[in-house]
Amino acid sequence: MTDDPAVRVEALEALLVEKGLVDPALVDDVIAHYETNVGPLNGAKVVARAWAEPAFHDRLLADGTAAIAEMGYGGAEGHLLIAVENTPAVHNVVVCTLCSCYPWPVLGLPPRWYKSPEYRSRMVAQPRAVLAEMGLELADDVRVRVWDSSAEARYMVVPERPAGTEGLGLEELERLVTRDAMIGVARALAPDA
Amino acid sequence: MGGRAEFFGPVVREDDEPVFGARWEARTFGLMNVAGATGLSPNFEAMRDAMRRLPREVYLAGYYRRWLGGVENVLADQGHLAPGELDARVQRGDGAASPAPVPRDIAVRGELLRRSLRSRYPPAVAAKLLPKRFGTVRVTRHQPRFAVGDRIVVRAPRAAGHTRQPAYVTGRPGVVTARLGATLFPDALAVGRHEPPQHLYTVAFAGRDLFGDEAEPGTEVRIDLYESYLVPA
Numbered sequence: 001m002t003d004d005p006a007v008r009v010e011a012l013e014a015l016l017v018e019k020g021l022v023d024p025a026l027v028d029d030v031i032a033h034y035e036t037n038v039g040p041l042n043g044a045k046v047v048a049r050a051w052a053e054p055a056f057h058d059r060l061l062a063d064g065t066a067a068i069a070e071m072g073y074g075g076a077e078g079h080l081l082i083a084v085e086n087t088p089a090v091h092n093v094v095v096c097t098l099c100s101c102y103p104w105p106v107l108g109l110p111p112r113w114y115k116s117p118e119y120r121s122r123m124v125a126q127p128r129a130v131l132a133e134m135g136l137e138l139a140d141d142v143r144v145r146v147w148d149s150s151a152e153a154r155y156m157v158v159p160e161r162p163a164g165t166e167g168l169g170l171e172e173l174e175r176l177v178t179r180d181a182m183i184g185v186a187r188a189l190a191p192d193a
Numbered sequence: 194m195g196g197r198a199e200f201f202g203p204v205v206r207e208d209d210e211p212v213f214g215a216r217w218e219a220r221t222f223g224l225m226n227v228a229g230a231t232g233l234s235p236n237f238e239a240m241r242d243a244m245r246r247l248p249r250e251v252y253l254a255g256y257y258r259r260w261l262g263g264v265e266n267v268l269a270d271q272g273h274l275a276p277g278e279l280d281a282r283v284q285r286g287d288g289a290a291s292p293a294p295v296p297r298d299i300a301v302r303g304e305l306l307r308r309s310l311r312s313r314y315p316p317a318v319a320a321k322l323l324p325k326r327f328g329t330v331r332v333t334r335h336q337p338r339f340a341v342g343d344r345i346v347v348r349a350p351r352a353a354g355h356t357r358q359p360a361y362v363t364g365r366p367g368v369v370t371a372r373l374g375a376t377l378f379p380d381a382l383a384v385g386r387h388e389p390p391q392h393l394y395t396v397a398f399a400g401r402d403l404f405g406d407e408a409e410p411g412t413e414v415r416i417d418l419y420e421s422y423l424v425p426a
Contacts, residue, residue: 072313079328
């Protein structure tokens with residue numbers, strides 16, 4: 001018997017299609033949705049707007065689900081969204097130690113490292129060391145707050161707005177907001193990067 | 194896996210990682226979502242429980258391999274797959290399927306899923322309908338037992354079976370920092386047990402209260418925990 005997952009999932013899908021339980025075209029549509037419709041660009045638009053518009057910033061931190069809904073975002077794994085903001089005193093970072101919970105509507109599907117046993121086990125215990133290895137050195141007086149998002153809520157980080165971005169428009173700001181910055185394992189990009 | 198040193202190691206980032214690493218990963222992801230949305234799997238918590246019950250080597254064989262095992266288990270639980278049926282199909286090895294018509298109830302739920310696959314939603318839909326459809330927040334008459342600022346200890350031992358109570362906070366002291374409302378209780382939902390909704394709290398733990406002398410200074414973990422996991426300190 002083979003344990004090749006490609007063979008197993010093909011056989012599983014064939015069985016379900018033969019039984020009339022699954023429409024394979026719907027499986028195609030779901031895949032295409034996550035490949036094209038959702039991704040970290042959604043979250044970048046949310047963060048850029050929060051940087052640029054103080055009233056939206058406050059709404060986002062007060063009720064993330066309602067704030068992203070204003071921009072048309074929502075759905076599976078985004079039904080209770082909480083945005084947490086980095087400051088000079090507190091750095092936030094997100095992990096899911098139980099599975100790999102992740103805010104799909106604003107960040108898309110998680111990267112492989114986020115789902116790895118190494119990240120899931122270590123981030124709660126050694127956040128400073130993991131962040132430093134990933135290229136984010138934090139001063140000793142910056143408090144590290146790790147969010148283990150393993151129940152109903154999903155978390156996204158609002159990174160600090162980089163210096164020198166005062167004159168930038170929304171689209172220019174969006175380009176500075178990376179997926180990793182919204183997980184909390186990186187800062188937002190500098191405008192000249 | 195939180196805090197379990199046996200899994201510690203370097204976190205390796207890849208540049209330009211595609212959404213799916215292989216076609217089978219995409220098919221597994223798609224099947225899981227379709228199974229959940231059309232009722233073949235009762236809810237996502239049952240899927241998580243189905244993953245938890247996998248043999249250790251399958252559980253640790255990678256994210257989508259674990260999902261595939263979870264889908265297999267949950268479909269077997271629900272009577273959609275007979276014991277050994279998938280293995281027999283794998284051995285036969287003929288991939289091409291002759292499709293059977295999908296019954297109306299499954300087709301209707303599938304159509305709802307198809308219509309939900311959009312890049313943006315009308316704000317009212319995103320604010321009200323989607324959280325109801327995908328979330329498990331519920332109204333309850335029970336008053337919350339804890340308030341923000343309350344000191345708690347996470348009950349020990351954990352409940353047997355499926356739970357969202359991580360081992361690394363079990364028995365540890367923390368402080369309630371937020372109340373998130375009441376939701377269906379995952380431990381019950383996973384096994385189809387009917388229980389009233391439970392209040393959900395964000396609890397902050399100082400690093401040293403979780404990891405003792407090994408903890409890094411100036412670190413804390415915040416995690417959302419259900420009311421029955423908590424006892425007053």
